[in-house]
Amino acid sequence: MSKKLFTILSVLLLATMLLGACGPKPTEAPVAQPEATEAPAQPEPVQPEAQKFTIGISNPFISSEYRTQMIAELEEVNKEYMDSGITNELVIESADTDVAGQIQQLQNLMAKNVDAILVNPGDVNGLNATLEEAVAKGIIVISVDQELNVPGVYNVGIDQKAWQRLRPMAG
Numbered sequence: 001m002s003k004k005l006f007t008i009l010s011v012l013l014l015a016t017m018l019l020g021a022c023g024p025k026p027t028e029a030p031v032a033q034p035e036a037t038e039a040p041a042q043p044e045p046v047q048p049e050a051q052k053f054t055i056g057i058s059n060p061f062i063s064s065e066y067r068t069q070m071i072a073e074l075e076e077v078n079k080e081y082m083d084s085g086i087t088n089e090l091v092i093e094s095a096d097t098d099v100a101g102q103i104q105q106l107q108n109l110m111a112k113n114v115d116a117i118l119v120n121p122g123d124v125n126g127l128n129a130t131l132e133e134a135v136a137k138g139i140i141v142i143s144v145d146q147e148l149n150v151p152g153v154y155n156v157g158i159d160q161k162a163w164q165r166l167r168p169m170a171g
Contacts, residue, residue, distance in 0.1 A: 109134075
């Protein structure tokens, strides 16, 4: 139950940040126009279509039940987001791999022009340069399960020791 809650909270945080990023942009001050004897006809304002987001997932382990469940729940939640018009695609890079393989996953996601990357890092330092590159490209990067020390990367996690103290003892 707590893994599902953790996954849902991570996705909700991601969605909140993405929705905040699509807020109204500042407008320029109107430019003074010379007075005319007759006002020109104004075209009907065109309502911009709501921007949909593409979210990428980088997961270097598929042999763990937690990671398999995480991917399944992300797919389920993203379907709801797609039905609501928030996202248009969930790009999943998920395979048992090493640091070099996860770097390739992240490069694949950047090449697909994702708006955000949810990364479950297999190494706390090995992805830094690639994640810095993603942040520099304007991609929102969220790390789950492990805290990363990369400027611009959001870390979402729980205090495992505190969580364990809160769990009822099996007996």
